[in-house]
Amino acid sequence: MSDDDFEPPRPGEKVIELPPADDAGLIFIGRIRTPWADRHDAPRNPMESDAVCTVELDPRYVEGLRSLTTSTHLILLYWLDRARRDLIIQRPRHDDRAHGVFALRSPVRPNPIGLAVVDLLAIDGNKLTIRHIDCLDGTPLLDIKPYFAHSDAKPEAEVGWHKERAKPLPPRGDKG
Amino acid sequence: MSDDDFEPPRPGEKVIELPPADDAGLIFIGRIRTPWADRHDAPRNPMESDAVCTVELDPRYVEGLRSLTTSTHLILLYWLDRARRDLIIQRPRHDDRAHGVFALRSPVRPNPIGLAVVDLLAIDGNKLTIRHIDCLDGTPLLDIKPYFAHSDAKPEAEVGWHKERAKPLPPRGDKG
Numbered sequence: 020m021s022d023d024d025f026e027p028p029r030p031g032e033k034v035i036e037l038p039p040a041d042d043a044g045l046i047f048i049g050r051i052r053t054p055w056a057d058r059h060d061a062p063r064n065p066m067e068s069d070a071v072c073t074v075e076l077d078p079r080y081v082e083g084l085r086s087l088t089t090s091t092h093l094i095l096l097y098w099l100d101r102a103r104r105d106l107i108i109q110r111p112r113h114d115d116r117a118h119g120v121f122a123l124r125s126p127v128r129p130n131p132i133g134l135a136v137v138d139l140l141a142i143d144g145n146k147l148t149i150r151h152i153d154c155l156d157g158t159p160l161l162d163i164k165p166y167f168a169h170s171d172a173k174p175e176a177e178v179g180w181h182k183e184r185a186k187p188l189p190p191r192g193d194k195g
Numbered sequence: 196m197s198d199d200d201f202e203p204p205r206p207g208e209k210v211i212e213l214p215p216a217d218d219a220g221l222i223f224i225g226r227i228r229t230p231w232a233d234r235h236d237a238p239r240n241p242m243e244s245d246a247v248c249t250v251e252l253d254p255r256y257v258e259g260l261r262s263l264t265t266s267t268h269l270i271l272l273y274w275l276d277r278a279r280r281d282l283i284i285q286r287p288r289h290d291d292r293a294h295g296v297f298a299l300r301s302p303v304r305p306n307p308i309g310l311a312v313v314d315l316l317a318i319d320g321n322k323l324t325i326r327h328i329d330c331l332d333g334t335p336l337l338d339i340k341p342y343f344a345h346s347d348a349k350p351e352a353e354v355g356w357h358k359e360r361a362k363p364l365p366p367r368g369d370k371g
Contacts, residue, residue, distance in 0.1 A: 064346055083298075088355075107258045178265060178266050
């Protein structure tokens with residue numbers, strides 16, 4: 020846990036008191052290996068980088084991969100274990116406005132579960148080679164799901180606040 | 196927890212021993228209200244039903260909805276609290292073959308987190324009106340995320356084992 024994750028709220032942001040996190044328990048089933056050790060180096064969204072990354076599944080679960088090679092895309096769920104959980108209103112660095120946590124894909128959320136839709140390139144034993152993820156190296160893995168275009172692909176979807184964002188994103192390197 | 200959830204494994208299925216589920220803790224942030232009290236009544240996938248359903252967010256988190264009305268589609272994560280977690284190889288009822296848990300969208304998985312991409316129809320206070328979900332009434336909510344077509348929509352995705360499934364699905368009512 021770096022200090023950086025607990026920088027004070029920005030103007031317009033708001034913290035709430037959370038209940039104890041014990042309604043249900045998670046198991047870490049592996050780790051995601053990426054080139055990014057620090058969030059200031061990581062891509063701002065999964066499509067921003069074409070870097071080839073690796074999922075290392077705990078060998079205990081390797082039989083759970085049977086038939087998965089027939090999928091072209093996967094949904095990965097992972098645990099954003101370095102994020103605070105209590106910031107209910109947040110102001111993205113490159114936006115003049117503050118938004119509710121559920122309108123954002125921020126790692127800071129009551130249940131810090133990250134989600135990425137990735138290309139599956141290969142499976143070798145307990146290792147999956149993937150592309151299009153933006154998490155830090157060593158991020159704990161929670162789940163792997165096959166992506167079904169029939170129910171998961173909504174190319175017509177829009178996020179109005181994001182389209183209307185006042186400031187365009189700066190070039191990569193100056194991270195928000 | 197109904198007995199039904201612990202029916203014996205089918206031929207070709209396999210159970211493994213799981214570690215204790217305590218690597219991380221979840222908070223339930225609301226409940227999903229649907230017409231389905233029993234999994235035998237529920238749709239087999241989120242697109243099978245057009246029923247209008249409701250997300251009841253705990254009022255503690257209502258400010259987290261700010262700006263969310265500008266999204267047309269949401270990703271909901273929820274806790275499949277009536278499912279066993281240790282069945283690593285599973286045979287869907289309407290398939291002759293057994294598959295690994297990570298090749299399936301079964302509620303039975305090491306971390307039983309369900310995911311649905313839903314249409315957002317309206318938000319009124321702490322209640323969200325949605326469409327295209329297949330979970331049981333009262334399912335605990337874990338997260339709401341905006342759906343970004345840019346990174347989440349992969350209409351070209353394929354799941355080979357599902358396309359080649361030997362038996363076509365029977366009419367609704369005889370559930371697998």
